[in-house]
Amino acid sequence: MKSEIKEPKVSKALVEYLKEVLPQVGYTPDNTLPEIMYDSGKLSVIRFLEDLHERQKNPLKENNAL
DSSP: OOOOOOOOOOOHHHHHHHHHHSOOOOOOTTOOHHHHHHHHHHHHHHHHHHHHHHHHHOTTOTTOOO
């Protein structure tokens, strides 16, 4: 029996807040690979939530697939 995961509502306020408190960092040669990977992970989560918010806001658009 497979349970379905309910998709939570993602607000624009949440996405904007995350962008503000977790800003993109400019990289320099001094950055280590773990630092770059950590920042990339944060950005991936924010982008995922942005996409989810857009799909929830415009459910009838054709390009709503992940």
